[in-house]
Amino acid sequence: MVDTLLQSLPPEWHLSEPELFTETHTSRIIMVRLEDGQLAVVKQLNANGMENELRGTHYLDWHDGHGCVRVLKQQDNNLLLEYGGSRTLLDHLNEHGDESATLIFTDVFLQLQQTFNSKKPITPDFVPLRKQFSSLFKKAEKDRKAGAQSIFVEVAGIADRLLNNQRDIRPLHGDIHHENILFGKRGWLVIDPQALLGDPAYDAANMFYNPVERTDLRTDPKRVAAMAEIFERVFNRDRKDYLEFGISHACLSASWHEEDEDEEERDRSLAVAIAIRGVLASLA
Numbered sequence: 001m002v003d004t005l006l007q008s009l010p011p012e013w014h015l016s017e018p019e020l021f022t023e024t025h026t027s028r029i030i031m032v033r034l035e036d037g038q039l040a041v042v043k044q045l046n047a048n049g050m051e052n053e054l055r056g057t058h059y060l061d062w063h064d065g066h067g068c069v070r071v072l073k074q075q076d077n078n079l080l081l082e083y084g085g086s087r088t089l090l091d092h093l094n095e096h097g098d099e100s101a102t103l104i105f106t107d108v109f110l111q112l113q114q115t116f117n118s119k120k121p122i123t124p125d126f127v128p129l130r131k132q133f134s135s136l137f138k139k140a141e142k143d144r145k146a147g148a149q150s151i152f153v154e155v156a157g158i159a160d161r162l163l164n165n166q167r168d169i170r171p172l173h174g175d176i177h178h179e180n181i182l183f184g185k186r187g188w189l190v191i192d193p194q195a196l197l198g199d200p201a202y203d204a205a206n207m208f209y210n211p212v213e214r215t216d217l218r219t220d221p222k223r224v225a226a227m228a229e230i231f232e233r234v235f236n237r238d239r240k241d242y243l244e245f246g247i248s249h250a251c252l253s254a255s256w257h258e259e260d261e262d263e264e265e266r267d268r269s270l271a272v273a274i275a276i277r278g279v280l281a282s283l284a
Helices: 002-007 047-052 056-063 089-096 098-117 134-145 151-164 200-209 221-235 239-259 263-283
Strands: 016-023 027-033 039-045 071-075 078-082 170-172 181-184 187-190 196-198
Touching: 002 016, 039 047, 056 071, 056 098, 089 098, 089 181, 098 181, 098 187, 098 200, 098 221, 134 151, 134 239, 151 239, 151 263, 170 200, 196 200, 200 221, 200 239, 200 263, 221 239, 221 263, 239 263
Parallel strands: none
Antiparallel strands: 016 027, 027 039, 039 078, 071 078, 170 196, 181 187
């Protein structure tokens, strides 16, 4: 197995000790050692990954290590990435609590914003945020035509208003969550960007939806309100913006699960939306 993995890697990279870490629907992740003995990661993209994930390298290149891992080399479908560490923000949450994990996230998020302030040029392949929301708008239109005043219809209106009034449009990670934030030699860094383009409040609001297996947190209105308060204080922006992006993302996720005919996950996503809706109502 080791020999097979080694043969699949570019020989000029002089990598050693390959070990398959995991396989996903877009890639396989291989742990390796560089010539100097340091750990690194090779992400081998399959056809789906080449179509949907390659632009993520442009997000990483754009940040050049500020708040995220670096792309060390790229050849064909092979990406050689900096090793971010083995400890996740979920590990930290489980040991030190949700508020502590949220504050670490805000520190990382502020680092990511520094790149935007540098006015670096942006490549043209980032996915516009409105395109990201196409499944929600499609589901809402279907419900509208059926005469159903569903939560999808309600929230699609919120999402449309947000997308028409975006602020500080910039490259977005698109999938920041507790298991995509790792701790290593350079501190806390994000991995696996989706590479969107839009309002940064969307990236932050993804945290309301996570961790995905902690339904007790995701559907707790007190947790939702506390996280929104932290975002308002640290990012100096009205908490309502984050809550509205949060409910929009939860319903977007529910629409994806509806397309996949996964009713259980759809309903879990809608439970997050309902919790956020209650907090929004309390601000009215």
